[in-house]
Amino acid sequence: MMKNTKFRTIGVSLFCIILLGMLSTSIVANGNYNVALTKGTEVLIVSQYDEAAWKTTVNASTTPSNWFEGDSNQTGAKSKYTMKGWNFVTWNTYDVFVSLFLPLLFESEELITLLGLMNSQGYNETTINTNYTNTYNLWVGLRAAWNFTIGIFEEDPTNTNDALLIFKNPTDFDDILNNYNNLSVELNSLPAFQFSGYSFPILNAEEFLWLFIFNGFTLGFPFAYYLAELITTLDCENATVSDNVLIINRTGETNYTVEISYGSEGIMSSFTVKDEDNNIIYQIVSSNSDWVFYTIIVIIAICIGGLSAYLIFRKLRINKIRNRNK
Amino acid sequence: MENRKNSFNGIKPIFYTIVFEIKKQRRKFYFFSFIAIIVAILLGYVLQLIPGYLLSDTQAEFFNNGLQFISFITLFSACLFFSGIICSEFDKKTGFIVFPKINKYKLILGKYFGNLILVVSIITLYYFILGILGFFYYGGPINIRLFYSYGIAILYVIALSSFVTFFSSFMRSVNLTIISTLILLLIGFNIADQIVTLVFKESFEPLYSLAYLGNLITGILEYPFPDPRYSEFSFSGMGPGGMGGDFSFGQWVTPSIEMGIALLIVFIVFYFLLAAYLFKRRQL
Numbered sequence: 001m002m003k004n005t006k007f008r009t010i011g012v013s014l015f016c017i018i019l020l021g022m023l024s025t026s027i028v029a030n031g032n033y034n035v036a037l038t039k040g041t042e043v044l045i046v047s048q049y050d051e052a053a054w055k056t057t058v059n060a061s062t063t064p065s066n067w068f069e070g071d072s073n074q075t076g077a078k079s080k081y082t083m084k085g086w087n088f089v090t091w092n093t094y095d096v097f098v099s100l101f102l103p104l105l106f107e108s109e110e111l112i113t114l115l116g117l118m119n120s121q122g123y124n125e126t127t128i129n130t131n132y133t134n135t136y137n138l139w140v141g142l143r144a145a146w147n148f149t150i151g152i153f154e155e156d157p158t159n160t161n162d163a164l165l166i167f168k169n170p171t172d173f174d175d176i177l178n179n180y181n182n183l184s185v186e187l188n189s190l191p192a193f194q195f196s197g198y199s200f201p202i203l204n205a206e207e208f209l210w211l212f213i214f215n216g217f218t219l220g221f222p223f224a225y226y227l228a229e230l231i232t233t234l235d236c237e238n239a240t241v242s243d244n245v246l247i248i249n250r251t252g253e254t255n256y257t258v259e260i261s262y263g264s265e266g267i268m269s270s271f272t273v274k275d276e277d278n279n280i281i282y283q284i285v286s287s288n289s290d291w292v293f294y295t296i297i298v299i300i301a302i303c304i305g306g307l308s309a310y311l312i313f314r315k316l317r318i319n320k321i322r323n324r325n326k
Numbered sequence: 327m328e329n330r331k332n333s334f335n336g337i338k339p340i341f342y343t344i345v346f347e348i349k350k351q352r353r354k355f356y357f358f359s360f361i362a363i364i365v366a367i368l369l370g371y372v373l374q375l376i377p378g379y380l381l382s383d384t385q386a387e388f389f390n391n392g393l394q395f396i397s398f399i400t401l402f403s404a405c406l407f408f409s410g411i412i413c414s415e416f417d418k419k420t421g422f423i424v425f426p427k428i429n430k431y432k433l434i435l436g437k438y439f440g441n442l443i444l445v446v447s448i449i450t451l452y453y454f455i456l457g458i459l460g461f462f463y464y465g466g467p468i469n470i471r472l473f474y475s476y477g478i479a480i481l482y483v484i485a486l487s488s489f490v491t492f493f494s495s496f497m498r499s500v501n502l503t504i505i506s507t508l509i510l511l512l513i514g515f516n517i518a519d520q521i522v523t524l525v526f527k528e529s530f531e532p533l534y535s536l537a538y539l540g541n542l543i544t545g546i547l548e549y550p551f552p553d554p555r556y557s558e559f560s561f562s563g564m565g566p567g568g569m570g571g572d573f574s575f576g577q578w579v580t581p582s583i584e585m586g587i588a589l590l591i592v593f594i595v596f597y598f599l600l601a602a603y604l605f606k607r608r609q610l
Contacts, residue, residue, distance in 0.1 A: 039374055039381045041465045119586050144383040155549045236347040265427060289465040296458065 013185030033220030035139045035166055035267045041288065044079040044268075046072055046148065048283040057275045058252040067214055068092040070158075072284075077148040078169055081162070083265070086141035093132035093179050094125040100165065101180050104202060104211045106132050114198060121190050123183075132179045137168040141218065164218040166266065177208050177234070205234035210248070219244075219266035227262070256281065331365045339428045341348070342463060343436020348444060351407060355444045358403050362452040365395050369457035385464040389472050390547040392456045401511050403448055405487035407441040409503035412494040412605050427460050434605065442487060449479050471547050478587070479543045485536060487589045488597035495604040511536060519578070528556040533589055540577060542587075545580025552579045586587075 040099065051073075059066075062075035072076040091099070102111050118124070134226035141164035144157035161326050167173065187193055203211070209230075220226045227241045238249040245261045263269030263286060273282040348355075370392045373379050382388040410417075411434060426433075453476045457468055490507045497503040515537035522532050532538045545552060557579060562572040581589070 035377075037377075039461055043465065082381065082383065084383070086377045142380060155384060155386070157383055290459070292466065293458070293462045296461070 001196070027078060033166075033170070033222070033226055035086060035088075035141075035270050036221040036223075036264065037083055037141050037164070037166075037218070038265055039085065040290075041080060041084050042081045042263075042267065042269075042286050043288065044081070044148075044284050044286050046075050046077045046283070047285045048280050049073065049075045050279075053275060053279065053281040054273075055253070057254050057256050057281055060253060060271065063287065067080045068148055071150045072148040074150050077150045079148040080146040080153055080157075081267075082144040083158070083267075084142045086139050086145060086164070087207070088137070088139050091136045091138060092129045093134055093183070094128040096176055097128065097180060097183060099163075100176070100212075103198075104215050110198075113196075117192060117196055117198065118187065120183075121187075121192050123187065128183065132183065134172075134175050134179060137170045138177065139166040139168070139220075140164070141166070151302075162216070165318070166215045166220050166265065168220060170220070170226055171233045173208075173230060174233050177205060181283050205236050206238055206248075209236060209251075211233060211248075213260060213268070217268075219262050221266060223266055226266075252277065288301055337540050338434070339432045340436040343428070344440040344443065347437050347440025351441060351444055354406060354447070358406075358445075358448045359451055360393055362399055362448050363455060365399065366392065366452050366455035369395070369458055374463070376432040381463060384549070386459050386467045386471055386547045386549055388460050388463060389469065389475065390544050393475065393544050393547070396452065396543055397450060398535070398595060399575050400445075400449060400479065400483050400486060400540070402508070403445045404490055405507045405511070407445050408438070408487045408490040409494055409507065410415050410500040411441065411491050412608075413503055413504060413600065414494075414498045414500050416608065417499050430605075430609070438472070438487070438491065439462075441511075442484070444482055445487070446480055448484060449476075452509070453479070469547075471536040471549075474546050478546060479591075481539050481587065481590045481594075482536075484591045485597075487595045488601070489536060492597040492601040492604070496607065505601055523576050523578060526555075527558070529558070531556075531578055531581065533581060533585065536593065539581055539586055539590055540584065540591075545586075546583060548580075551583070555579050555582065566578070 017243070046064070048092050053091075053144055054063065065071075065073045068241055070079065072079070098111075098115070102114065106114060143162045143164060145159040145162035146153045147158040169296075178208075181202050184202055193199060201207075209217075223244045224241065227244070231239050231241055231246075236248075242248045245259055245264075248258045248260070249257055250258060257274045257276075259270075259272040259274065261270045269286040271282075271284040272280055274280055334530065374381055382391055387537070415430075416435075434448060451520070453472070457472060460472070463586075493507050494503050497506065515535040519532040519535050519538055522530055555578060556576060558574050558576040560572060560574045580586070
């Protein structure tokens with residue numbers, strides 16, 4: 001009796017620990033939108049690339065490598081992302097400026113110079129946050145990223161800390177963009193910036209969204225509502241939403257459409273460029289090996305079940321023979 | 327045909343002993359299997375349920391983190407499974423029987439292989455769970471270095487078993503063998519390694535130590551393989567006014583692959599020969 005109680009207590013405790021771990025995400029994420037990230041690896045594959053159509057439709061002087069790094073301009077090239085973890089944080093305007101906009105607009109080598117220049121002009125963290133008092137709640141995900149390659153993946157990732165940003169409230173993007181543009185106007189008017197040759201571009205909603213898509217833009221759950229709210233907030237004329245798919249109309253050599261669908265985690269799962277006649281010019285699709293894993297688990301479960309059934313059956317038969325001999 | 331039948335008859339007692347030993351030790355096996363499963367799942371899955379606990383960048387790093395307790399599992403299982411192989415025969419006086427029904431060497435061999443099968447199964451279970459979880463998080467293919475690590479882990483278990491069997495050949499009781507081998511393997515070798523490293527620094531590698539050789543199980547998973555294998559951390563200028571002087575802390579990370587494998591084989595042969603010799607002498 002005592003032994004049973006002990007086992008029951010241990011069992012319940014273990015179950016509680018596991019349940020707590022599983023629920024910790026939703027405890028943190030209690031609000032309008034939730035994070036849907038899961039740890040694991042996703043592979044992106046360039047399934048289609050029509051170079052001639054790209055040159056005549058999108059841009060005669062660029063290739064998909066200008067959007068995605070590595071060998072993304074070759075059919076069959078693969079890229080890999082391993083989701084490592086995420087945290088719920090609160091950012092102020094300075095954090096958004098430094099961690100979101102600067103990496104979108106400048107090379108990493110330029111960031112130290114820019115920050116030094118801003119600091120010398122009195123635009124440090126305290127000043128910016130005093131003038132722009134907004135705060136934003138978001139999840140910051142970290143993943144290891146391997147650039148597109150036509151060969152096999154290197155052992156070590158190209159980027160060990162590729163950040164994904166999920167703003168809890170998509171309506172925040174309006175303030176974020178306005179604050180950035182206002183701050184940019186202030187900074188651009190400073191003589192120090194005019195002499196240095198650096199200037200912060202003034203972004204409209206569509207330009208911002210386009211840049212953000214390639215640099216960590218991730219959706220909160222439910223995705224369709226999140227996307228719709230985002231597009232409404234930013235008032236993007238050339239963007240529409242259909243379920244989990246963001247459709248952007250763009251103009252290059254001629255008009256073309258970019259369709260980005262977001263998968264079960266809110267991360268880009270496919271990227272398609274189409275011309276005006278709906279012909280696919282370029283396409284990236286994602287894949288993972290979850291089904292192989294679950295197949296293995298099912299096979300193991302069947303084997304264990306079969307073995308257990310055999311042992312139980314054998315035991316019963318032995319007992320039966322023993323009883324008969326008595 | 328007749329020769330083959332005779333040799334099969336010769337092997338039969340070993341086979342029966344193996345089966346008997348496996349049945350006899352099954353409770354210990356269930357316990358260690360349970361521990362191995364729990365540790366592997368805790369490290370490889372439950373910890374990963376916490377979003378803020380970052381998953382390793384690569385599959386090999388994930389395996390490396392998951393194998394941090396493998397030395398404890400191998401060590402405890404080796405000590406508990408192999409400690410009674412020889413000394414229990416003398417503890418229960420069966421070793422002194424003048425005309426035994428089964429050849430004593432065949433009996434010892436059967437007992438050893440029976441226990442080895444169980445310990446290797448525990449290690450395999452641990453690696454299998456880790457491999458499955460590695461596949462779950464990183465997809466295929468499984469990094470080849472996990473198989474190298476598994477091979478070295480088995481070699482390490484055999485080396486540990488030979489060490490424990492050697493102790494079992496001259497110790498009086500099973501408990502004494504377990505305690506003495508655990509103390510030596512858990513504490514003794516590590517203290518000796520630290521003293522040697524402190525005195526000789528990078529000029530002397532503690533290759534005599536089984537605990538140090540065990541580092542190769544996880545060391546082989548590192549990419550690139552650690553080079554240099556000796557690392558030193560220096561602290562200076564601590565204390566008031568930076569007058570604390572210079573301190574350094576050195577550590578041998580892992581043996582080289584070739585040297586590690588060669589020495590494990592040498593230890594296995596050495597301890598088994600010694601154990602066989604002592605066992606023979608003890609019977610006289």
